Amino acid sequence: MTNHYTFLYILISIAVTNLIRVLPLTLIRGEIKNKFVRSFLYYVPYVTLAVMTFPAILDATQIPMAGAIALVLGIIAAYFGLGLFPVSVICCLVVLICEFIML
Amino acid sequence: MKKSKILLNGIRDGVPIGLGYFAVSFSLGIIAKKGGLTALEGFISSFFTRASAGEYGVYSLIAAGGSYLEVVIMCLITNARYLLMSTALTQKFSPKTSLLKRLAVGCMVTDEIFGISIAYEGYLEPVYTYGAALISTPLWALGTALGIIAGSILPVRAVSALSVALYGMFLAIIIPPSKKDKAVMCAVIASFALSLLCSVAPYVSTLSSGTRTIILTIVISAAAALICPRTDSEVNND
Structure with a gap:
């Protein structure tokens, strides 16, 4: 370690991270009228979550195949209308079972 | 409620x-x-x-x-x-x-x-x-x-x-809205595909996953907004 204070690092990261989070909420209070911006913001959540899910789910497990099967079964479960918690549990169980069989 | x-x-x-x-x-x-x-x-x-x-x-x-x-x-x-x-x-x-x-x-x-x-x-x-x-x-x-x-x-x-x-x-x-709205489904499929591509492609794969996420989010969402802009009635239904 250098002569930097760990706690100062932490305070800086807390300040910067939360500033990024609240900045848009302070600046934008009303409804955005621009059609492109509205459409863009409509797609953002789905795109960002999809990008973060795949292929990352393959690296999260010990064997990529377990992640892949969890992905497929998770998609099917969500497609048939299961909620956040059941889909999550299904994915976890699938990985547990797959790795139990394959490892 | x-x-x-x-x-x-x-x-x-x-x-x-x-x-x-x-x-x-x-x-x-x-x-x-x-x-x-x-x-x-x-x-x-x-x-x-x-x-x-x-x-x-x-x-x-x-x-x-x-x-x-x-x-x-x-x-x-x-x-x-x-x-x-x-x-x-x-x-x-x-x-x-x-x-x-x-x-x-x-x-x-x-x-x-x-x-x-x-x-x-x-x-x-x-x-x-x-x-x-x-x-x-x-x-x-x-x-x-x-x-x-x-x-x-x-x-x-x-x-x-x-x-x-x-x-x-x-x-x-992401899946239930994809079922309802084909444009979302296309955006999700494109996201999966491009995200996979960027994780293996030269140069881009060396970027941190956080950086890749933000670049892909902006590019794909902007493309979707241009190709399939939401009409006001659709937006109001959210």
């Missing part, structure tokens, strides 16, 4: 988030330990930042003896996606929602909390987000602290299984 019921719904939806957090933050704690953080420091840091990629970057910097300025830049880059998410959330509030409540929700934004908040039916009720954060934040902080203390005591199998909880939740958020 009563506020207490909404709060409970938030807590319920926060459980899978918290479980996934616990597994992820546990491994984050192992990295934090390399940066010389004590369990208390790790707990406080995680409790107030809740930024997986951002924290990973910061702890690695601390371990490498990086400068304060580097920490600022690291936080800006790894957390830039929160800027997009908060901007999307500005359109999710009822005009009556006070600034204080908006800011409180803003501070609670993580990939997962954002995901369930934006999926909330109609205008977002801030208590829903509070509920989810109430259960998931302590687990995130606790996981980090335990990771620092206990290193690798959790069986690998358990970590492996728990780590997909987050992704299962993401799927439950």
Whole structure:
């Protein structure tokens, strides 16, 4: 370690991270009228979550195949209308079972 | 719906988030330990930042003896996606929602909390987000602290299984709207495909996953907005 204070690092990261989070909420209070911006913001959540899910789910497990099967079964479960918690549990169980069989 | 019921719904939806957090933050704690953080420091840091990629970057910097300025830049880059998410959330509030409540929700934004908040039916009720954060934040902080203390005591199998909880939740958020709206489905498929491509392609694959996420989010969302702009009637139906 250098002569930097760990706690100062932490305070800086807390300040910067939360500033990024609240900045848009302070600046934008009303409804955005621009059609492109509205459409863009409509797609953002789905795109960002999809990008973060795949292929990352393959690296999260010990064997990529377990992640892949969890992905497929998770998609099917969500497609048939299961909620956040059941889909999550299904994915976890699938990985547990797959790795139990394959490892 | 009563506020207490909404709060409970938030807590319920926060459980899978918290479980996934616990597994992820546990491994984050192992990295934090390399940066010389004590369990208390790790707990406080995680409790107030809740930024997986951002924290990973910061702890690695601390371990490498990086400068304060580097920490600022690291936080800006790894957390830039929160800027997009908060901007999307500005359109999710009822005009009556006070600034204080908006800011409180803003501070609670993580990939997962954002995901369930934006999926909330109609205008977002801030208590829903509070509920989810109430259960998931302590687990995130606790996981980090335990990771620092206990290193690798959790069986690998358990970590492996728990780590997909987050992704299962993401799927439950993106798949139902894809079923209803073909444009969303196309955007999701394009996201999967391009994300895979960028993780193996030369140059782009060397970027951090946080940076890739923000670039892909902007490019694909902009393309979708240009190709399939939402008409006002559709937007009002959200």
